[in-house]
Amino acid sequence: MIRQSWWKILGVVMFLYVIIFGLLTPLKPGITSVSPITIPSGQELSLDISSYNTRYQDAQQLRAWLKIDSLHIIEASKITASSDNTLKAQFTIPAHLPTRALSASTDLIVDSDSDGYALLPNAVFVSQSKKQLDINAGSQLWQSSVIKDIHQPTGIKFPYRNILNESVRNLFFHVAIWFAMFALLIGALYYSIQYLRKGDKLYDIYASSLTSVGIVYGLIGMATGSFWAKYTWGQFWINDVKLNMSAVALLIYLAYWILRSSMKDQDQKARISAAYSIFAFAALIPLLFVIPRLTDSMHPGNGGNPALSEDDMDNTLRFAFYPAIISMTLIGIWISSLAIRFEAVKESFYINKAKNQ
Amino acid sequence: MMTDVSSIWHLIKKDLKIDFRQGYAIYSVLLFVFTCVFIVYKSFTEFSPQSWIVIFFIMLLFVSINAVLKSFMQESGDSSLYYYSMLNPIHVIVAKTLYNFVFIVALSLIIWLLLIFFSFNPFSSSIDFFWTILLVSYGFAVVFTFVSGLSKADGVNATLLAVLGMPLVLPIILLGIKISFSATTLLSDTSLATDFMLLIGIDLLLTGISVILFSILWKS
Structure with missing residues (x-):
């Protein structure tokens, strides 16, 4: 499946659809x-x-x-x-x-x-x-009046939220890219476990490429989130548990990059970084999903704030939101598959060179 | 079951004996602690409970990195082959973690006493702080023992691996600091119980993963 190209086209078409539909649909009054x-x-x-x-x-x-x-x-x-x-x-x-x-x-x-x-x-x-x-x-x-015969807004329109205004469209980019990042990191986790079980070098290439793309997605997710925070909360970064914990999570994964670049021995590098990335993913779950839910947070989805609930999401948003998640995940897999092929070619190049000498 | 416990106990005793016989490991850590506390005492004219707690945890972080880093030094080279043929990897990681846990708890109690000696005790509920110390030390012990176990294979820069462990212990420290803050006030925080449970949960999760992964890595 990975060698065929229909899913790449699907990802790009869906992403274009998300950009066009997501940015051109007007808001309700x-x-x-x-x-x-x-x-x-x-x-x-x-x-x-x-x-x-x-x-x-x-x-x-x-x-x-x-x-x-x-x-x-x-x-x-x-x-x-x-x-x-x-x-x-x-x-x-x-x-x-x-x-x-x-x-x-x-x-x-x-x-x-x-x-x-x-x-x-x-x-x-x-x-x-x-x-x-x-x-x-x-x-x-x-009790002098009752509200009746209300006119519904006509046409396909996104809901109007007071502090969000037009920035409600960021849902398709900020939230979707975090979902896609998780999909990539779960893939990386799977291949790390596979590497430790079977010891095939290819799994290490899979895991490291997926993790790298996942980290880049995380950085983009943080940047888009920062713009949203600037618009709704007034600052790019606020002292909020969800934001701080996601910063810690990114630090953990940046340490993964440092780890890989610090070791010369290929087998050792693969083994240690696979073990580290499993450890890091386990540390990520409480950081992003448990601690923010238990303490007060301004970020939706935490500390009693709703996320993706009836109030925030309506069906018109869902029409762009779900394709956004799928398309970003597919594009992420595409980018990582390019990285995987590059690494694999590099690997076989060095092996051939060593054989010829 | 009994053999597991006795084998772990023998490993702990072995580590303790080596550390006391060599001496320098323990004394260098103690010197480190004393110097840090003294610098802090000399540089702060006024100490708020907040800064007391933050300095305590930062000192504890660096002292325990120094203390734990050496834990797999002795098993390098030929002796590692001997251990490999003799021992169950789970016994090794559990023994090392427990030994380091006891070591870090002892260090944190020493730091606490020294800080009381030079400044004051900011806690209205010292019991809460004691439990926090136990849980945080255990988290440190698990993460740093695992990370230094990664560097068991020679050629890996041990200091670098310790640096990699630091973001992993960040949530533990942050929770510890939060609980300690609430231990300084007379009012008890309503979320104290959940914070403790969370800390215990993180500790248990990391323990499980470090035991499983270590037994896989041990083969190499």
Whole structure:
């Protein structure tokens, strides 16, 4: 199979598909910001809404709600679009809140027939004074509206996430390349074990080439992750357990490179580096999958944060995400197969040279 | 079963006897420890518990690398052939690991006492710190013994292999430092139990792999 080329073509075609589909698909409409973000109870609220990827001037029907929970919702009395991406909505905030607390956060939902609905969680904070505390009256006043006849966004679009915005597309590169790296490193682990069992030099070439490509993939994964971190968290590197542990994991594998380049004796090099890489892979599992899950982490998938869950992934993202994993793995195998052939040719060249002398 | 234990016990006794007879190995490590502690004491005018702990673990790291590196030195050359024909590789790696474990625990207790002597004891719960020392020392012993076992075959630079072991022990040190921080405060950390379990888990995992891989490598 490795000698045929259909899987290489498949990998490249899928990767092109991921780039084109992943970068050209528009995002669903979203609300970027509102002002003001706090309002006392019992006042008229004139809310300036900025949105993204919307055509509000074409809309025939525009509606907006502020929602505390599924029961307590108020609707905007008047709503005007001053441009495609800015709205002005008038709300009458009731005098009491339906909570025992002095403030409540409300989600803003804007629905238009031109684009579909858009949502901003925790958009406006409504506060009340101690005198206004009246949970029953508040509960009645806030039940003035229900959200119905919502327009769904049409066409194939990626979900809009507030801090992610357009960078949601990085999912196909950052996450997929880590998956592909794992596939390559598991391959390397398999060939390391095979080498120790059978002692065939070819297995060592397989293992070392796969590991090298895996390390390069890891570096790329870290670089793409850094750009994502810069965009969403504000810095290229933050002091977070997942990031630090992945740095340690890469250090372990960089030591593998040092190890291989330090030894002259071929058999010894192969044996020791095979043993080291099995040891390193075993150390990698707790580093990347156990420790970050048990401690607090900002990285999705750890410390109680969801990853690849309903909230983050929808089916349009999956259409590019799974091909991205497969294509990057296939391309990785292709690159390593080139490295393997190069090493094997070098090996047989030196053997022939030694024979001729 | 009994023969396993007695053979391991004899190997440990042999290492202990050689080390005490030669002397220089133990004394050089002790000198190293004392010098390090003294430098730290002279250079820090004020010592926070945090820096105390970090310095403790960094000293322990380098002292134990130095101590463990020599563990397969005696078995090079002809004697390795003798051992190869006589012994079960699992006995060898277990005995070496246990011996180094005891050695590193002793060293860490000495560092702890010296640091108390020159500065203070930052721990409100010394028991927690003691358990941390045991687990971290065991992790060090497993990783460095395995790595120096790799260099058993002559011609490999032993210092280089020790350097390769350092990223492998990083998670152990980081966890140790985390638990030690919580041992300095009066409030107990809610994640203390999981951290201990994690440390034990990593130790066990590394033990299993080092035993399996060593018995494969022993053949060569």
